[in-house]
Amino acid sequence: MASKQFTLGEVAQHNKEGDLWIVIDSKVYDVSRFVNLHPGGSNVLYAPSVAGKDATDVFFGLHRLEVLLRPQYARLQIGTVLGQSELVKPPAPGTLSLVPYGEPTWLSPGFYSPYYNDSHRRFHKAVRTFLAHEVYPEATRCEESGKYISQEVVDRVCEMNLLAMCLGPGKHLEGLTLMGGLVKPEEFDYFHELIIHIEIARFGTRGFVDGLLGGGVIGLPPILNFGSLDIQAQYVPDILAGKKYIALAITEAFAGSDVAGIQTVAARDGDEWVVTGTKKWITNGMFADYFTTLCQTDQGLLLLLIPRSSTVSTKPIKTSYSATAGTAYVTFDGARVPVSHMIGKVGQGLQIIFHNFNRERWMIAAASLVAQRLVVEECLNRESANQRIAFKKPLHSQAVIRAKLALIIERVEACQAWVENITHQMNNMSHAEQSDKLAGPIALLKKFVSRSGRETAQDATQMFGGRGITAGGMGKIIENYHRTAVFDAILGGTEDVLGDLGVRQAIRKIPKGARL
Numbered sequence: 001m002a003s004k005q006f007t008l009g010e011v012a013q014h015n016k017e018g019d020l021w022i023v024i025d026s027k028v029y030d031v032s033r034f035v036n037l038h039p040g041g042s043n044v045l046y047a048p049s050v051a052g053k054d055a056t057d058v059f060f061g062l063h064r065l066e067v068l069l070r071p072q073y074a075r076l077q078i079g080t081v082l083g084q085s086e087l088v089k090p091p092a093p094g095t096l097s098l099v100p101y102g103e104p105t106w107l108s109p110g111f112y113s114p115y116y117n118d119s120h121r122r123f124h125k126a127v128r129t130f131l132a133h134e135v136y137p138e139a140t141r142c143e144e145s146g147k148y149i150s151q152e153v154v155d156r157v158c159e160m161n162l163l164a165m166c167l168g169p170g171k172h173l174e175g176l177t178l179m180g181g182l183v184k185p186e187e188f189d190y191f192h193e194l195i196i197h198i199e200i201a202r203f204g205t206r207g208f209v210d211g212l213l214g215g216g217v218i219g220l221p222p223i224l225n226f227g228s229l230d231i232q233a234q235y236v237p238d239i240l241a242g243k244k245y246i247a248l249a250i251t252e253a254f255a256g257s258d259v260a261g262i263q264t265v266a267a268r269d270g271d272e273w274v275v276t277g278t279k280k281w282i283t284n285g286m287f288a289d290y291f292t293t294l295c296q297t298d299q300g301l302l303l304l305l306i307p308r309s310s311t312v313s314t315k316p317i318k319t320s321y322s323a324t325a326g327t328a329y330v331t332f333d334g335a336r337v338p339v340s341h342m343i344g345k346v347g348q349g350l351q352i353i354f355h356n357f358n359r360e361r362w363m364i365a366a367a368s369l370v371a372q373r374l375v376v377e378e379c380l381n382r383e384s385a386n387q388r389i390a391f392k393k394p395l396h397s398q399a400v401i402r403a404k405l406a407l408i409i410e411r412v413e414a415c416q417a418w419v420e421n422i423t424h425q426m427n428n429m430s431h432a433e434q435s436d437k438l439a440g441p442i443a444l445l446k447k448f449v450s451r452s453g454r455e456t457a458q459d460a461t462q463m464f465g466g467r468g469i470t471a472g473g474m475g476k477i478i479e480n481y482h483r484t485a486v487f488d489a490i491l492g493g494t495e496d497v498l499g500d501l502g503v504r505q506a507i508r509k510i511p512k513g514a515r516l
């Protein structure tokens with residue numbers, strides 16, 4: 001049916017109630033019956049400039065291209081306009097954006113980077129294609145509905161060993177087939193890992209991303225790095241296979257960034273620890289089977305791996321992002337765990353958590369960076385196609401809009417350069433060196449990136465106007481980012497605390513003999 005061709009004159013005959021056609025980008029749509037269901041109302045489709053006419057410009061001024069790709073609307077197409085061909089093509093899933101600054105330079109044709117090799121490029125292509133086909137549809141569904149991610153999608157992700165790879169290079173990758181064998185475990189480095197964080201965050205569905213990876217990527221490293229071999233053998237394989245979930249339980253209503261102030265208590269009773277207290281804002285807590293939990297003891301802080309039981313209860317916390325993340329308030333009511341479930345020693349809790357924070361903050365910076373790049377792409381795309389006309393001119397003909405565009409581009413490029421520099425350092429340092437040398441720089445990096453992100457979210461929202469505060473429709477990426485950018489500024493340590501940490505670390509390292 002859609003292969004039928006019509007002249008514009010023929011289309012023009014169908015311009016009334018019961019017989020209404022319109023043209024969008026060379027395609028002819030019969031909207032006679034749809035008109036009464038149209039979310040934008042019927043009268044706009046009967047307007048003389050729309051009914052029986054080419055409505056391409058007005059359509060793209062009000063809708064995203066994806067509207068026409070939805071099956072229920074795609075089937076309204078009855079043919080094409082004789083002699084015309086389509087101009088607006090949806091990018092094939094997994095392809096690179098050609099919008100300037102829509103991709104980092106290492107992925108932009110004709111540009112160069114010292115950090116990435118062919119293995120990274122092959123890996124990137126495979127990850128982007130895999131995610132576009134296997135995960136993105138679920139991401140958009142869940143982000144909106146707040147439902148937890150289906151086991152089917154988790155299984156696909158874990159078949160590729162994506163969760164394992166999100167824990168960085170290391171022994172836990174030994175014997176695993178990574179991305180269908182595309183990269184060998186011993187070849188895998190922090191740039192491969194960066195690619196995964198960035199590609200998943202590119203969905204623009206912040207709650208979903210945390211729902212998929214949030215608990216594992218921060219809850220598991222303490223066990224891999226400080227847990228006993230028995231504990232690792234007992235719990236890690238099922239978590240990496242997506243059969244069980246783990247969450248990191250540190251923050252409380254009593255203590256956020258100030259982790260030393262927590263009040264959850266672990267008391268020794270023979271060969272067991274008995275844990276009583278509450279934890280707040282625990283990502284994945286709603287469906288976690290295990291909790292990597294920071295507790296106070298009479299001899300300092302201790303991390304314990306606590307399985308869910310009748311003495312552990314969770315209830316949802318309604319945050320400003322999708323409930324898919326499973327953010328929970330967790331109560332331990334005399335939860336008993338054997339001493340074998342200690343992660344590290346009594347008194348070592350803070351040290352382990354700080355070690356963990358470096359990775360967490362680097363990941364948050366990476367995710368925030370790519371979310372900002374998506375915003376740049378959204379803003380430039382809309383401007384270049386003149387999709388927004390205001391005061392009778394394309395929006396970008398206003399200098400104030402171009403100035404805002406300059407700012408959001410500058411910020412994302414600065415963030416990119418810093419994230420890649422730190423990743424390069426991680427690639428060349430041992431864990432111990434990273435803990436010693438990178439805690440300060442990573443704290444400052446995260447602060448800078450999240451702050452840039454919030455400024456960018458604000459600028460983009462101003463540019464999108466009402467659409468920037470509307471969930472769904474043209475501004476949906478901007479709205480989602482504006483609502484969730486603040487998560488990057490808070491999770492893993494607030495900006496003020498991190499700024500202070502970064503400077504204190506720097507002051508500690510000033511040579512004793514240094515003078516002006």
Ligand code: HEM
Pocket residue numbers: 022029031038039040041044045050055058059062063064067068073076472473474
């Ligand atoms: C096949 C043709 C069309 C389809 C399938 C369609 C579909 C939709 C949908 C799904 C929405 C809800 C918002 C969204 O998801 O973006 C919408 C809103 C709207 N549509 Fe259409 N539409 C079509 C053509 C048009 C045309 C030609 C006009 C021209 C005036 C128009 C004007 C509007 C308006 C004013 C809104 C409300 C926008 C807003 O709230 O910002 N639509 N349309």
